Amino acid sequence: MLFFSFSAAVVLPAAAQSLQPPEIAAKAYLLVDLTSGQVLASKDPDEAVEPASLTKLMSAYLVFDALKADKISLTQTFPVSERAWKMPGSRMFIDPKMQVPVEDLIKGMIVQSGNDATVALAEGVGGSVERFVQMMNEQAKALGMTSSSFKNPEGLTVAGHTTTARDLATLATRLMGDFPEYVPYYAIQRYRYPGTPAANDTNRNVLLFRDPSVDGLKTGHTKAAGYCLVTTARRQVLTLGSGPEGQRRLLSVLLGASSENARAAETQKLLNWGYTAYGVVRLFPSGTPVATPKVWKGKASTVKIGQPGGVVVSVPAGEAGRLKTEVVRPDPLVAPLLQGQPVGVLRVSLASGAFVAEVPLVVLETVEESGLLGRAWDALRLWIQ
Numbered sequence: 509m510l511f512f513s514f515s516a517a518v519v520l521p522a523a524a525q526s527l528q529p530p531e532i533a534a535k536a537y538l539l540v541d542l543t544s545g546q547v548l549a550s551k552d553p554d555e556a557v558e559p560a561s562l563t564k565l566m567s568a569y570l571v572f573d574a575l576k577a578d579k580i581s582l583t584q585t586f587p588v589s590e591r592a593w594k595m596p597g598s599r600m601f602i603d604p605k606m607q608v609p610v611e612d613l614i615k616g617m618i619v620q621s622g623n624d625a626t627v628a629l630a631e632g633v634g635g636s637v638e639r640f641v642q643m644m645n646e647q648a649k650a651l652g653m654t655s656s657s658f659k660n661p662e663g664l665t666v667a668g669h670t671t672t673a674r675d676l677a678t679l680a681t682r683l684m685g686d687f688p689e690y691v692p693y694y695a696i697q698r699y700r701y702p703g704t705p706a707a708n709d710t711n712r713n714v715l716l717f718r719d720p721s722v723d724g725l726k727t728g729h730t731k732a733a734g735y736c737l738v739t740t741a742r743r744q745v746l747t748l749g750s751g752p753e754g755q756r757r758l759l760s761v762l763l764g765a766s767s768e769n770a771r772a773a774e775t776q777k778l779l780n781w782g783y784t785a786y787g788v789v790r791l792f793p794s795g796t797p798v799a800t801p802k803v804w805k806g807k808a809s810t811v812k813i814g815q816p817g818g819v820v821v822s823v824p825a826g827e828a829g830r831l832k833t834e835v836v837r838p839d840p841l842v843a844p845l846l847q848g849q850p851v852g853v854l855r856v857s858l859a860s861g862a863f864v865a866e867v868p869l870v871v872l873e874t875v876e877e878s879g880l881l882g883r884a885w886d887a888l889r890l891w892i893q
Contacts, residue, residue: 527785527824532774535734535764538673539782542681542740542757543748544822546865548782553674554655557763560728561598561621562671562736563663565679566644566656567630571614572687573647574633582611586632588624595623597664598712601704602628612701614690619699619711621727623662630661637661648675651682665732673761680725680738680759694724694740714772715739719779727771734764735771741779747828748790748820758782786822789831791856794818795872798854799835803875806843812872813837813851821856821865830859837869845875 529539529549536552547553574580585607593603600616602608602624608616610632616625627637634640637660644658653675659666684691697716700709712727721741728736738761745756760778765771792798797812798819813835823831837852845851849871856864 529785530777530781532762532778533765533770534762534774536673536761537763537774537778538677538761539778540677540681540759540761541782541786541788541822542684542759543755543788544820544865546822548758548786548822549778550673553677553761554672556655556670556672558665558669558730558733559663559671559676559763560665560730560733560736561663562676562726562728562738563658563661563669564617564621564626564728565676565683565726565738566648566658567626567640567661568614568617568690569679569683569687570640570643570647571610571617571629571633572683572690575610575690576687580610580633582609582614584610586610586613586628588628589631591637592624592627592631595627595662597623597662599624599708600701601708602701606703608701614693615696615699616701618693618726619696620708621712623664626662648679651678653678663728663730663733665730673763676738676761676763677759680740680761683725684740691724694726712768713737713739714768715776718772719776722779727768729768735766735768736763737765737771737775738762739775739779743783745788747788756783756788785825787825787828788820788822789828790818790820791831791833791854792819797872798833798869799837801837801839801841803845804840804842805877806845806875807877808843808875811841811845811851811875813869814872815867815870816872819854819867821867823858823864827858831864832857832859835869843875844877845871847871847874 536555538553539549540547588602588604588606598621600620600622613625613629616622630637630640648656656671656675659669697711698709715722721743724740725738740759742755742757744754748754760775762775794817798814800810803811834855852869854867
């Protein structure tokens with residue numbers, strides 16, 4: 509059972525970027541601490557690039573979404589069209605004589621990076637490849653992937669088929685957070701569909717075989733894109749506690765490496781640096797308010813504000829004991845205040861004053877408006893103030 513302790517907050521880059529990462533041989537990269545939500549390192553994260561088979565992360569998102577909405581099922585079979593069968597590039601080697609279960613097509617798309625499997629899924633979910641591509645672009649907009657344009661579901665080179673490292677990090681984060689039940693597919697090391705070549709069974713993400721903390725996600729390669737890899741890893745961290753809640757998850761997006769071995773080695777270098785250069789601190793456990801300020805005109809006199817999942821921040825190694833926090837919020841707070849309503853931020857800095865993170869704060873428990881008399885009394889008190 510995989511556990512993802514994604515921070516509910518979207519925070520700004522760590523002070524983080526003041527630490528210099530090692531030299532990474534890639535066109536662009538981005539390293540995100542998913543436990544804190546902070547960017548630890550980046551190089552040209554907003555440069556338009558070809559995603560190659562990393563495109564299949566978006567295709568998978570739509571397939572998983574269809575499964576979650578009960579529009580399709582894992583045991584349902586899809587036909588293999590001539591178009592899917594004749595797809596060039598990496599394949600799971602299915603043919604038009606087959607009716608393939610959705611779950612096997614998912615494994616073929618992820619483990620073998622099968623372009624044939626991806627097209628079969630696109631046709632099954634979207635009705636046609638063209639409609640599925642339209643759905644991909646609509647979903648990209650919905651996820652906030654503002655710099656992505658998809659032209660096909662599999663990632664073969666086509667003019668205008670581009671994305672960025674930042675958009676891919678957004679997609680990967682949402683994929684894992686929205687569909688945790690399907691993420692284990694990305695950790696499968698070997699798979700092949702019955703009746704297909706036995707030699708074509710190995711996941712192209714070699715880090716799954718080298719690093720036991722790595723459990724996904726996707727490789728990509730074309731001549732134009734170079735060698736690309738989106739990787740996620742989780743390691744136990746004592747400062748976060750024991751068990752699943754003590755796992756710290758990093759996400760690496762690496763684009764345009766020179767070879768299969770280079771993309772694995774450079775990703776490993778980036779992940780190891782992230783785990784050693786930065787520690788994590790749990791400032792407020794899940795459900796614990798960051799502050800309990802006074803409320804005016806409410807049925808309660810105070811309101812709990814914080815983050816539902818608690819607050820975790822990434823800090824340069826050795827700095828965990830020297831953090832300063834400041835709550836910045838509107839004043840006065842006047843009811844009604846609804847659960848989830850934004851009410852300011854928590855600013856975290858080092859003792860030196862160096863910025864660490866800014867975490868959005870929300871109302872943890874609704875405070876309803878008081879009766880007419882109570883509102884009138886508080887209105888008078890506010891006026892006197």
